[in-house]
Amino acid sequence: MDALNLALELVLMPLVAFVVGLFMVLMMRRIAARIQRRVGPPLLQPLYDIVKLYGKQTQISHGLVHDIGIVMAVGGYVAAETLLPVPGMDGLADRGGLITLAYLMMIPSLGLALGVGQCANPNGSIGIARALTAMLAYDIPFVIVIFGVAWHYGTTNLADIIALQQAAGPGGWGAATMPLLALAGLFSVHAMLGKQPFEIYVAPAEIATGPMVEMGGKFLGGLFVMQCFQFYTAGVLYVSLFLGGGENWLTFLVKAFAVVAIPMCIAFLFPRYRTEDLLKMIWKWPVLLGLAGLWLIMH
Amino acid sequence: MTLLDLLLLLSLATGVLVWLLGRWSGAGVLAALLYAGQFALLGAMDGSAAASPTFQVLGQTIAWSLDPFGRFFAFITLGAAIVSAWFMAGEWGRRYTQAGHNLRALHGALAVNVLAMLLLLASTDLVSLFIGWELVSWAGFLLMAQGGAAAVRAALRYVTYAMGGAMAILGGTVLAYAWTGTLDLGLLAERLPALDADQLWLLVALFTGGFGVKMGLLPFHLWQAPAYAEAPGPGTAFLGAISSRMGLFAIALVLARLVTLEGLDGLRILPGQFGVRDLLAWVAAFTIVLPTFTALKQNDARYLLAWHGIGQGGYMLMGLVVGDAMGSAGGLMHVFNHATYQAALFLSVYAVIHRTGTADLNRLGGLVVRMPLSFLTMLVGIIGLAGLPPMNGFVSKWLIYRSLMTEGMPLLFVASVIGTLGTILSVYKLIHNTFLGQLRSEHEHIREAPWSMTGPMLALCVIVFVTGTAPGLALGWVADAQAALGLPVLSYTLGGVASARGGLDMLWIVGVLFGGFGVGALLFYGGGGRSRRVHQLDNYAGGHFLSADVRYQYSDNFYAGLMHRIGPLYRNAFSWLESALVSAVDLAALAMQGVYRQQAPALFLLMTAVAGLAWVVL
Numbered sequence: 030m031d032a033l034n035l036a037l038e039l040v041l042m043p044l045v046a047f048v049v050g051l052f053m054v055l056m057m058r059r060i061a062a063r064i065q066r067r068v069g070p071p072l073l074q075p076l077y078d079i080v081k082l083y084g085k086q087t088q089i090s091h092g093l094v095h096d097i098g099i100v101m102a103v104g105g106y107v108a109a110e111t112l113l114p115v116p117g118m119d120g121l122a123d124r125g126g127l128i129t130l131a132y133l134m135m136i137p138s139l140g141l142a143l144g145v146g147q148c149a150n151p152n153g154s155i156g157i158a159r160a161l162t163a164m165l166a167y168d169i170p171f172v173i174v175i176f177g178v179a180w181h182y183g184t185t186n187l188a189d190i191i192a193l194q195q196a197a198g199p200g201g202w203g204a205a206t207m208p209l210l211a212l213a214g215l216f217s218v219h220a221m222l223g224k225q226p227f228e229i230y231v232a233p234a235e236i237a238t239g240p241m242v243e244m245g246g247k248f249l250g251g252l253f254v255m256q257c258f259q260f261y262t263a264g265v266l267y268v269s270l271f272l273g274g275g276e277n278w279l280t281f282l283v284k285a286f287a288v289v290a291i292p293m294c295i296a297f298l299f300p301r302y303r304t305e306d307l308l309k310m311i312w313k314w315p316v317l318l319g320l321a322g323l324w325l326i327m328h
Numbered sequence: 329m330t331l332l333d334l335l336l337l338l339s340l341a342t343g344v345l346v347w348l349l350g351r352w353s354g355a356g357v358l359a360a361l362l363y364a365g366q367f368a369l370l371g372a373m374d375g376s377a378a379a380s381p382t383f384q385v386l387g388q389t390i391a392w393s394l395d396p397f398g399r400f401f402a403f404i405t406l407g408a409a410i411v412s413a414w415f416m417a418g419e420w421g422r423r424y425t426q427a428g429h430n431l432r433a434l435h436g437a438l439a440v441n442v443l444a445m446l447l448l449l450a451s452t453d454l455v456s457l458f459i460g461w462e463l464v465s466w467a468g469f470l471l472m473a474q475g476g477a478a479a480v481r482a483a484l485r486y487v488t489y490a491m492g493g494a495m496a497i498l499g500g501t502v503l504a505y506a507w508t509g510t511l512d513l514g515l516l517a518e519r520l521p522a523l524d525a526d527q528l529w530l531l532v533a534l535f536t537g538g539f540g541v542k543m544g545l546l547p548f549h550l551w552q553a554p555a556y557a558e559a560p561g562p563g564t565a566f567l568g569a570i571s572s573r574m575g576l577f578a579i580a581l582v583l584a585r586l587v588t589l590e591g592l593d594g595l596r597i598l599p600g601q602f603g604v605r606d607l608l609a610w611v612a613a614f615t616i617v618l619p620t621f622t623a624l625k626q627n628d629a630r631y632l633l634a635w636h637g638i639g640q641g642g643y644m645l646m647g648l649v650v651g652d653a654m655g656s657a658g659g660l661m662h663v664f665n666h667a668t669y670q671a672a673l674f675l676s677v678y679a680v681i682h683r684t685g686t687a688d689l690n691r692l693g694g695l696v697v698r699m700p701l702s703f704l705t706m707l708v709g710i711i712g713l714a715g716l717p718p719m720n721g722f723v724s725k726w727l728i729y730r731s732l733m734t735e736g737m738p739l740l741f742v743a744s745v746i747g748t749l750g751t752i753l754s755v756y757k758l759i760h761n762t763f764l765g766q767l768r769s770e771h772e773h774i775r776e777a778p779w780s781m782t783g784p785m786l787a788l789c790v791i792v793f794v795t796g797t798a799p800g801l802a803l804g805w806v807a808d809a810q811a812a813l814g815l816p817v818l819s820y821t822l823g824g825v826a827s828a829r830g831g832l833d834m835l836w837i838v839g840v841l842f843g844g845f846g847v848g849a850l851l852f853y854g855g856g857g858r859s860r861r862v863h864q865l866d867n868y869a870g871g872h873f874l875s876a877d878v879r880y881q882y883s884d885n886f887y888a889g890l891m892h893r894i895g896p897l898y899r900n901a902f903s904w905l906e907s908a909l910v911s912a913v914d915l916a917a918l919a920m921q922g923v924y925r926q927q928a929p930a931l932f933l934l935m936t937a938v939a940g941l942a943w944v945v946l
Contacts, residue, residue, distance in 0.1 A: 039840065043847070083856030090859040094696055094703075094764070096852060104848030108841040121840060124823075124833035128729050132716055133841070135752065139716065142756055143707075146764030149694060149867050154765060154882035161756055162890040165749045172745045176738050185733065185830030247856035254851065304889025323738050 038118045039111050043258075046110040046265075049282065050257025051075045053264065053289050060293045075257070082250030089245055091148045098144015099251035105136030106258035112187070113265050116275040119188045126185035127175050131168075134262065137255055138164060141240075148243035156240020159304050160230035166311040167220035167227075173319035174214040177207060178270045181326050191274030203271035209322030211271045215291060216315035218263045220307070222289075224296035227307055264289040332377040332394050332450060335369045338362065339446055343439035350432025356417025356780075359435055363409040363442065370394075370402055376812075379450065388511045390455045396808035398449035400660065401570070401577050403805065404667045405445045408569040411784040412438060412562035415675055418780025420561060420682060429474070434560055437470040441566065448574055453511040454501040457578065461497060464574050465490040465542070471563045472555045479558035486555040489548060493541030500534035503527075517586050528587065529595055532604060535582040543575030544638040545645070546615045547902055552638050553622075557630035561678035564630060568637045568674050569667040576644050576663060583608075584813045589651040608649045613740050615642030616747035624754040624887065625898065629677045629687040632758055633670065636713060639747060640666045646744065647728040650735055653810070654825065657818035658727025661806045665720040665795070669712030672788035676705040679777035679785065680762060689758070693881045694767025697864055699776045703763045705785040710755035712792045715748050718838040720796035723824060726832055734829075757886045766881040767864050797838040798822050 054075045062069030090096055112125040112133065125133070142161065145153040181203075182190045194202050204211040223231040232239030244252060264285040268274060272288070275281020302310060342362040349355050378393040394402065416424065416434065425431045444467040448460025465487070472483035505511055507527055508519040520528065537548070544552040556567045583592060595604040616639050623635030640662065647659025679702045680695065681687050696703045712719035725748065732741040776782065795802045800822035810817045818825065824832035865876045874880055885891060924932035 039843070043844070085857055088857050088859035090861045092697060092861065092864065096859070100845055100848035100852050102848070103851060104841070104845035106844070107847045108837075108844035111840045121833075121836050124831065124836045126830040126832065128726055128733075129717065129832060129837055132722060132726075133837075135716055136841070139711075139752070139756070143759075143764070146756075146760045147696060149764070149766045149864065149881075151765075151880050151882040154760065154886075157756070157760075158882075158886050159889055161753050162887055165746075165753060165890065168749055169742065169746060173738070173742055176733060176741050179733050179830070180736055180738070183829060185730065189830070246859065247852060248859075250856065251848070251852055305892040308890065308893045320738075327736065327738070 038120050042120050043107045043110040046261045050261040053260040057293045061297050064297045079250050079253050083247045085246035094147040095144050098140045101140025102137040102255045103251050109133040114188045116278050116281050122188040123186050150242050152242045153240050163230045166308045167217045170213045170315035170319045171217040174210050177210045177323045187269050191269050194273035202273040209318050213315040213319035218267050219292035224292050226299040226302045229301050331373050332379040338366050339443040346435040346439050350435050356421050359413040360410050363406050367406040391452050392450040393452045394450040395812045397812035400805050400809040402449050405570050408566050409442045412566040414784040415562045419778045441467040455511050472559045475558045475560050482554035482558050486551040489541050489551045493538040496534045496538035500531050539575045539578040543572050543641050549638050553631050553634040556634040565671045565674035569671040573663050612642045612646035613743035620747045620750040627689050633673050650731045652731050653816040653818040654727045655731030656815045657806050658724045662724035664802050665724045668791045669709045672705050673709035675785045676702045679781050683774045689761035690883050692762045693765040696763040698774050701782045706759050708789040708792050714752045714755050718796050719792050723799040761883045769876040799824050
């Protein structure tokens with residue numbers, strides 16, 4: 030692969046991720062609206078929101094680390110997207126692999142945690158304590174799933190994992206050969222997205238008392254951008270692990286949107302778990318499912 | 329005169345010089361330069377370097393020689409000594425003297441530690457190994473006991489453990505000599521496979537248990553955190569960086585070179601499935617998880633880091649026991665990585681103590697604006713400790729994870745990741761409670777630590793980052809060490825590992841990561857309205873403005889939700905076990921005392937005489 034081609038991919042992959050992510054946010058809001066018998070926002074509403082937040086007149090910064098937190102939150106995902114193959118573009122998939130991707134996905138959380146920390150608002154710190162606790166919860170089934178898939182296909186290179194699934198056809202997709210792991214993965218994707226019933230650490234409904242308390246203007250705008258990336262990353266990673274990746278852009282997008290739609294449809298039917306119940310729930314069912322799935326594929 | 333002779337002589341001279349000149353204000357700089365000289369001598373060595381002095385015990389030649397495996401540890405030891413001496417060369421040392429402590433003794437103890445470690449690392453037979461081991465143990469005690477009453481208590485507890493370990497090692501040495509007729513490590517490696525399984529079992533148990541004490545392997549870990557945390561500043565950094573790794577060095581020597589991993593495979597606990605190697609891997613896994621979650625509960629920054637030091641030792645053993653090229657390289661590289669970021673973390677904590685007088689995580693906060701360089705050091709250090717890209721801790725953990733995946737060990741893999749996640753939680757608490765959140769009004773006017781302290785801290789940061797971005801720089805040493813131990817050797821590139829089944833190229837990863845940060849910065853600073861920066865103490869909560877005298881820092885019981893769930897699992901079982909053991913020994917001693925003091929002195933005399941005669945006769 031020539032250098033120019035790679036450079037183009039490194040620019041295009043995050044860009045595609047952002048645009049697709051915007052539509053995923055739109056889809057989330059539309060689903061919520063339909064369940065609540067509303068019409069829902071228009072097509073470009075997520076973009077309007079970001080522009081509006083960036084353009085706000087009052088932008089309060091609590092210091093350099095507050096700013097850098099937002100930079101890290103967005104930048105970590107921009108980097109992660111280059112490790113996540115899309116149809117026709119593998120980016121850096123062969124230089125990083127699954128483990129690196131999983132750890133790069135923690136960088137935005139750490140950045141957000143640092144930024145919120147500098148705001149010196151106890152509500153923010155409590156929110157971060159809950160967010161990191163939730164990460165400890167959902168990452169355990171997540172790494173079980175990653176181990177299972179990597180072991181099954183004998184590689185940590187996502188491009189190879191996708192190629193192996195596509196060569197075997199839909200019957201050889203991860204979801205067909207490792208159904209229990211696929212189910213556990215869906216659980217952890219749901220929790221990773223911070224949707225009900227696992228949304229206590231995002232606390233979107235109580236912005237004045239949750240972790241976002243000191244985030245206004247482009248700080249919130251940056252987090253909005255991060256959310257777009259987050260939806261995309263979680264959806265596409267799941268598609269790559271279990272649904273054979275994308276043969277072409279059409280099937281790729283259909284699968285990715287479908288994966289993100291599942292947690293959304295479930296989410297708005299649920300109230301919220303407290304942190305300790307969230308831990309209990311995730312450490313019980315998805316972990317059990319994941320371990321059972323591992324046992325099945327390894328024996 | 330060989331290079332090793334020169335090195336040991338210079339090390340000895342360092343000890344004498346810093347002891348003689350310890351009161352002079354330039355002693356710290358001199359010590360750092362002398363350690364740097366030793367470092368240079370080490371760098372000039374090639375292959376195995378032997379020392380000239382030898383002597384005879386039981387017809388066996390006792391000698392010293394430094395091979396690439398020992399040299400790998402020696403480099404780290406001297407590096408840790410350089411930064412520790414540099415840190416105490418300026419204002420820290422002056423303040424230490426003014427507070428009535430003996431800086432000369434601290435310098436001397438550090439130099440003795442380095443010499444003892446070099447001797448241990450250069451051992452070629454079981455006797456020189458044991459001599460080095462004892463020297464290291466007592467030198468460690470010298471360094472630990474200088475921090476006041478609590479430190480002496482902790483150091484005495486350490487010595488008790490260390491003596492127990494040393495007895496096990498001595499027992500192992502005697503048995504090995506009795507069964508094979510040699511003390512030389514090279515000959516032992518040839519003759520040990522001829523022993524039967526029971527004998528090998530006993531040797532592995534004695535040596536691993538004995539050396540494991542120093543390393544803080546479960547269940548012998550209780551002494552380590554207080555002993556390290558209570559030592560004086562740079563002493564803590566040195567101990568935390570390298571001291572307990574001497575245990576790993578010796579374990580690796582016995583397991584990988586003498587018994588060999590194939591030999592270990594022959595030792596089964598349950599027929600079929602579970603062997604000694606699995607047992608060791610699980611000991612490593614528990615050593616990762618339990619101390620990490622103990623660290624999570626600490627409210628003193630020094631204790632928190634010291635507990636993590638125990639946990640990270642588990643990763644090193646885990647990698648070594650998995651034993652393939654990637655795993656053992658990861659385990660060995662983690663020794664280097666851990667030394668660099670752990671020293672940086674301890675030094676930044678001591679910089680904070682230097683300015684604020686406390687390491688209590690409930691009495692700090694908001695220092696980032698006052699001490700930005702210390703904050704930067706701690707940030708780099710915690711990213712390394714948590715094992716996230718782009719710091720070097722990520723690379724070694726990646727290698728270990730990758731080898732666990734290749735070898736198909738899911739539960740150990742999950743245990744390692746749980747350790748990493750617990751570390752992330754714990755280190756965020758550390759940096760949040762120290763540098764983020766509310767600034768206390770009494771800290772409003774403190775300054776950054778002086779350059780004599782921030783200098784070594786920043787130097788360590790550079791090493792942590794550079795060896796994370798270009799791990800090939802450190803993997804060269806690691807590969808040499810692997811070859812010297814007889815382990816499969818990792819084929820590496822400057823950026824990491826090339827593998828058809830999923831490799832790692834940190835040069836690219838760090839490149840895109842910083843490219844991503846660049847995009848993020850462009851979006852943030854280039855787009856949208858200008859942000860207005862408010863003063864750190866200009867804050868409100870719940871609709872009320874807060875003034876600096878209201879304490880609202882969220883620090884205590886930081887992970888309340890998590891503790892609600894896992895809190896009941898903290899049962900202090902090991903402390904309970906330790907105190908039960910102490911009580912039992914107490915009781916036995918009391919009973920003995922009762923017998924010979926009050927009840928029947930004659931009977932006691934008779935018993936002792938009979939026992940003594942029996943020992944002589946048999």
